[in-house]
Amino acid sequence: MPTSTSKSIDSPRKGRPSPPDRVKLSRVGEDAHGSLVRTALEGGGVNLGYCSVIDGVPTGHAVVMLQPDGQNSIIIVGGANTTGWPDVLPDEDLGFIKSAGIVLLQREVPDSVNIQVAKAARSGGVPVILDAGGVDSPVPEELLSSVDVFSPNETELGRLTGLPTENFGQISRAVLKLHEKGVKQVLVKLGAKGSALFVQGQEPIKQPIVSAQKVIDTTGAGDTFTAAFAVALVEGKSKAECLRFAAAAASLCVQVKGAIPSMPDRQSVIKLLKSL
Structure with missing residues (x-):
């Protein structure tokens, strides 16, 4: 699915038109995983009018191997996420995207789709x-x-730039390489060291972690962080506020086992922020 949405922090744009019948901006396979995904999304209030079911291929999913300390290794099964996309997306699809409040992409769909x-x-x-x-x-x-x-x-960041990222100075130099490639803002997730937003020509904005009572499962924490940042950004919060909102959401995420169940709702994030 080219965009990422969660029940917790989703903020639908008011007045958004209903999608034309042929607009399909996400896809699942016709299998048990697809049913589970659709049920979970429907339970979170996500509009599935954009979703198509692809015959003959599995739903894109990840196999997570959880370690005792809450860290994880993940094997990705591309399935419907990588299969059957047209070389050129229809104008109706691309036109509908322009009505979004914000677009959040990840690389489990082909780069050619993300580019368009x-x-x-x-x-x-x-x-x-x-x-x-x-x-x-x-x-x-x-x-x-x-x-x-x-x-x-x-x-x-280190893998994509070919540079070391063991300390903040090295991270800053690696980010500079991305700036040179045309990326004006780089949001780096630093695990237990927090996060930092690098805006070209400005001082980095650092955000420490919001401490969790106990780390049970880090699966989905990065996705939760980025999604929460996106929601805060589209709602007009300052960049520092976006980072803080995202850190709180990620803190709640790592305290619950499982990727989908661990994504917190808005009320929980706000409650945690008020308690800090």
Whole structure:
């Protein structure tokens, strides 16, 4: 699915038109995983009018191997996420994207799809955030130059730039390499060290973690962080406020086992922020 949505922090744009019948901006397979995904999304209030069911391929999913300390390793099964996309997305699809409040992309769909979506969004004045997760390969410069915010974790940042990222100075130098490729804003997730937003020509904005009572499962924490940042951004919060909102959401996420169940609702995030 080219965009990412969660029940917790989703903020639908008011007045958005219903999608034409043929507009299909996400896809699942006709299998048990697809049913589970659709049920979970419907339970979270996500509009599935944009979703198509693809015959003969599995639903895109991830196999998570959880370690005792809450860290994880993930094997991605592309399935419907990578299969059957047209070379050129229909104008109706791309036109509808321009009505979004914000577009959040990740790399479990083909880069060619992300490039078209990002360009359509940008042409409509819609902010675009690209999470680096999803595939271990270089990001096309055409894609990097078409997004407003690129969000890797420190490991992905090092892998994509070929530079060390063991300390903040090294991270800053790696981010500079991305700036040179046309990315003006880089949102780096630093795990237990928090996060930082690098805006070209400005001092980085640092955000420490919001401490969790107990880390049970880190699966989905990065996705939760980036999604929460996107929601706060589209709602007009300052960049520092966006980082803080995202850190609170990620803190709640790691305290619950499982990717979908761990994504917190808005009330829980606000309650945690008020308690800090």
